Amino acid sequence: MWDSTVGKKAVMAVSGLIMLLYLVAHMIGNLKVFFGPQEFNAYGHWIRTVGEPFMHYTWTLWIIRVVLVAAVVAHATAAYQLSRRDIAARPAKYVHARRRASYATRTMRWGGVILGLFVVWHILDLTTGHVHAGGFQEGHPYQNVVDSFSTWYGNVIYIVAMLALGLHIRHGFWAAAQTLGAGGRSRDRALKGVANLLALLLTAGFVAVPVGVMTQVVS
Amino acid sequence: MKLTLRVWRQRNAADDGAMSTYEVDGITPDMSFLEMLDTLNEKLILEGEDPVAFDHDCREGICGACSLVIDGDAHGPERTTTCQLHMRSFRDGDVIDVEPWRAAAFPVIKDLVVDRSAFDRIVQAGGYITAPTGTAPEAHATPVPKPDADHAFEHAECIGCGACVAACPNGAAMLFTSAKVNHLNVLPQGAPERETRVLDMVEAMDAEGFGGCTLAGECATVCPKGIPLSSITDMNREWLRATVKGARR
Known part of the structure; x- marks a missing residue:
């Protein structure tokens, strides 16, 4: 599987879809911020107690984290190795270059790098609080979110990353379907439609939070 | 002019x-x-x-x-x-x-001439049917459903010019290889070697130093024979199917 370009791309597709599934849940959860601190903080606490009493406190969360880290590592490693190969396969450029592929397709690599860096910042900001602006309080996610999006750079980093995410999903979801052999001529328009819808909904849903803080809907 | x-x-x-x-x-x-x-x-x-x-x-x-x-x-x-x-x-x-x-x-x-023998080696890896054919058999002896025949013919149109590789930002030969794989894999004559064909041809393609597919779609836009981008999707499906089945010899 890993030795073949086709297999490596399939690993990228599956890991990408795992992350996409998580993002849908993450985005829906984020929207709870619009229903006040009590509901949002309770949701934050619930994430740690899912599966109890079968699961111990935070066990489910840690399983999700491990799966996500594995998906990120697999996705990024495959992307790096395939990209190196792709660049080596086309050593000489055309003097008369012409670009036909869409913006989303052409920005997959750098968009992915931006998203990777964002995830690091995002975790240091709102999970561990290392780069958090204004006194990170564990267990008070509502206040932490408001603090983060009260800084101009917090908003810029987040919104730029979410636009990159939208572009990445726009090409990525459709491409994953092709890579896994699930596409086809009859399904092409539907798949592109779902990819665009997912990209739009996720970007809009995530961007709604900083916009909410900026407009004082969330404070 | x-x-x-x-x-x-x-x-x-x-x-x-x-x-x-x-x-x-x-x-x-x-x-x-x-x-x-x-x-x-x-x-x-x-x-x-x-x-x-x-x-x-x-x-x-x-x-x-x-x-x-x-x-x-x-x-x-x-x-x-x-x-x-x-x-x-x-x-x-x-x-x-x-x-x-x-x-x-x-x-x-030299000048505008490039060595495309990498394509020949991909075909040698499995783009054929291993059977002593003799004289042409009676056409009705092996029934082929019309949609399959059309599908095979669409891919058999590939003339191996290499425009797909030239247009691909990754220098990938996925459209060529998929045309050659699908053309035979959909037919009953190609069925006995369906799994080994796709595995061997993709392996040969990788060994030649072609890039991977990022579904930019440039190949299908320039193909003079109109091989569709979905051909690559079909080959991916064939490859995954063969890999899951563990068809490696």
Whole structure:
């Protein structure tokens, strides 16, 4: 599987879809911020107690984290190795270059790098609080979110990353379907439609939070 | 028509190569692009210069010998082969850039001629049916459903010109390989080797140093035979199916 370009791309597709599934849940959860601190903080606490009493406190969360880290590592490693190969396969450029592929397709690599860096910042900001602006309080996610999006750079980093995410999903979801052999001529328009819808909904849903803080809907 | 051509000149594989500018006159709109290059070459020979080397054979759009990236497009602005591209697609006074296929797996031999034998080795890895055929069998002996026959024929149209590789930003041969895999895998005659064919051909493709597919779709846009991008999807499905089945010999 890993030795073949086709297999490596399939690993990228599956890991990408795992992350996409998580993002849908993450985005829906984020929207709870619009229903006040009590509901949002309770949701934050619930994430740690899912599966109890079968699961111990935070066990489910840690399983999700491990799966996500594995998906990120697999996705990024495959992307790096395939990209190196792709660049080596086309050593000489055309003097008369012409670009036909869409913006989303052409920005997959750098968009992915931006998203990777964002995830690091995002975790240091709102999970561990290392780069958090204004006194990170564990267990008070509502206040932490408001603090983060009260800084101009917090908003810029987040919104730029979410636009990159939208572009990445726009090409990525459709491409994953092709890579896994699930596409086809009859399904092409539907798949592109779902990819665009997912990209739009996720970007809009995530961007709604900083916009909410900026407009004082969330404070 | 009077044209200015900027042509890639490279003495041999070791030479660095560069674009050279030539003026060519007396071109008529009904000439093919290759006939236009013939005109240029006649002029170069009379002037005692080395003529521009380019691949061509049937000049009917069916052999896959001609190539050329014209103004950044593999086979030029029309969706056909370079030999079937006519000068009516250009205007008097145009400046036209002519370059060879660019890919690590297609090294330049001279000027606009590249070595495409990597394609032959991919086909040798499984793009055939291992059966002593003898004389042509009775056509009705093996029934093929019409949609399958159409599917096979659509992919059998691939002439192996390499435009897909030339256009691909990753220098990938996925469209070519998928056309050759799907053409046989959908037919009952190809069924016994369905799994090993796709595994072996993809392995051979990787071994030649072609890039991977990022579904940019450039290959299917330039293919003179209209092999669809979904061909790659079909091959991915075949490859995953064979891998899950553990069909490796």
